[in-house]
Amino acid sequence: MNTKYLLVGIAIATLFLVGGGLVVYKRVVDDQYEVDFSERASIFAWASKCSVDGLQSWTCGQPCEINKGVQDVKAFYNSTHQIQGYTAYDSVENNIVVAFRATTTNLNWLLDFDYFKIKYPTCVGCQVHRGFLIAWRDLQDSVLKSTSDLVQKYPNATLSVVGHSLGGALAVLGAIDIHLSVKAVDFVYTFGQPRVGNKEFAAFFDLNIGNSYRLIHDRDLVPHLPLQTQGFYHQGTEVWYNQNSTSYTVCEKYLEDKSCSDKLKSYTMDDHDIYLGRDISADCN
Ligand SMILES: *[C@@H]1O[C@H](CO)[C@@H](O)[C@H](O)[C@H]1NC(C)=O
Numbered sequence: 065m066n067t068k069y070l071l072v073g074i075a076i077a078t079l080f081l082v083g084g085g086l087v088v089y090k091r092v093v094d095d096q097y098e099v100d101f102s103e104r105a106s107i108f109a110w111a112s113k114c115s116v117d118g119l120q121s122w123t124c125g126q127p128c129e130i131n132k133g134v135q136d137v138k139a140f141y142n143s144t145h146q147i148q149g150y151t152a153y154d155s156v157e158n159n160i161v162v163a164f165r166a167t168t169t170n171l172n173w174l175l176d177f178d179y180f181k182i183k184y185p186t187c188v189g190c191q192v193h194r195g196f197l198i199a200w201r202d203l204q205d206s207v208l209k210s211t212s213d214l215v216q217k218y219p220n221a222t223l224s225v226v227g228h229s230l231g232g233a234l235a236v237l238g239a240i241d242i243h244l245s246v247k248a249v250d251f252v253y254t255f256g257q258p259r260v261g262n263k264e265f266a267a268f269f270d271l272n273i274g275n276s277y278r279l280i281h282d283r284d285l286v287p288h289l290p291l292q293t294q295g296f297y298h299q300g301t302e303v304w305y306n307q308n309s310t311s312y313t314v315c316e317k318y319l320e321d322k323s324c325s326d327k328l329k330s331y332t333m334d335d336h337d338i339y340l341g342r343d344i345s346a347d348c349n
C-alpha cells in the first residue's frame with residue numbers, strides 16, 4: 065500500500081548517500097501538516113492579489129490586518145502576463161514568505177489554454193504545463209533575488225512558498241528553483257492548486273521538497289485540472305477539507321490518493337475561492 069512512499073524514502077536516502085552531483089539540502093522542519101500554519105499561509109496567499117503599494121506598506125486591508133508582524137515586503141508585478149507575487153518576512157513565525165497571485169482574469173489560464181506540456185529542464189523526463197512555466201519565468205529573476213536578500217538578512221528564518229489557484233502552480237515551480245539555488249524550502253502550502261507537471265516532475269518535487277501540502281476544499285474543480293489522462297500528476301500531499309471546513313483528511317503522502325478528492329464524480333468552481341472558511345479571492349487594497 066505504501067510502496068510509493070517507501071520508494072521515495074529509499075530514493076531520498078540514496079541521494080543523501082550518493083550525492084550524485086545534485087545538491088540536496090536538509091530541511092529544518094518535520095514533514096507534517098500544520099493546521100495553524102495553513103491558516104496563516106492561506107492569508108498570505110490571499111494578500112498576493114492586493115495592490116503592489118498595499119503590499120509593500122502591508123496596508124492591504126483585511127489580509128494585512130489578519131496577518132500582522134510582516135515586514136520587508138517586496139511585491140512584483142510583470143505586465144507581460146499580469147503575473148504578481150511578493151516576498152516578505154513574517155516576524156511572528158520567523159518565516160520568510162514567498163507568495164503568488166491567482167489569475168485575475170477568471171480562469172482563462174485553466175479553461176481556455178492548452179494543456180500543452182513542455183520539457184522541464186531541471187530534471188530528466190520531466191514535463192510541465194507550458195503556461196505555468198512561462199508565468200513563473202516572468203517573476204523568476206526578481207523573486208530569486210529578493211528571496212536571497214531575505215535569507216541573508218534573516219539567516220535563521222524558515223522559508224515557505226504559498227499560493228492559491230494559478231498562484232499555487234507558481235508556488236510549486238518557484239519553490240524548486242528557490243530550493244535548488246537559494247536555500248532549502250521548509251514549507252510549500254497551496255490552495256486549490258492545479259496539476260503542474262507529469263509524474264516524473266511530481267517525483268522530483270517530492271524528492272526535494274517533502275513538506276508540501278495541497279489543500280483542497282471539498283469539490284473544488286481546479287485541483288483536478290489538467291486531467292491525469294492528459295499526463296498530469298500532483299506533487300505533494302493532499303489535505304482534503306469538508307464543505308464547511310470543519311474537518312479534513314491528510315491523504316496518503318506523495319500520491320494522488322484515490323480515497324480523497326479524486327474519488328468524487330463531480331466538481332464545482334463554487335468551492336474554489338473558499339479556503340478554511342474564508343473567501344481568499346476577496347477584494348483587498
Ligand atoms: C517580465 O517577463 C518577461 C517575459 O518573461 C521578461 O522578459 C521580463 O524581463 C520580465 N520583467 C521583469 C521586470 O522581470
Ligand SMILES: *[C@@H]1O[C@H](CO)[C@@H](O)[C@H](O)[C@H]1NC(C)=O
Pocket residue numbers: 158218220221
Ligand atoms: C534568529 O533571528 C531572530 C530575528 O533576527 C533573532 O531575534 C534570534 O536571536 C535569532 N536566533 C538565533 C539562534 O540566531
Ligand SMILES: *[C@@H]1O[C@H](CO)[C@@H](O)[C@H](O)[C@H]1NC(C)=O
Pocket residue numbers: 306307308310
Ligand atoms: C459541518 O459539516 C459536517 C458534515 O457535513 C456536519 O456534521 C457539521 O455539523 C457541520 N458543522 C457546522 C458548524 O456547520
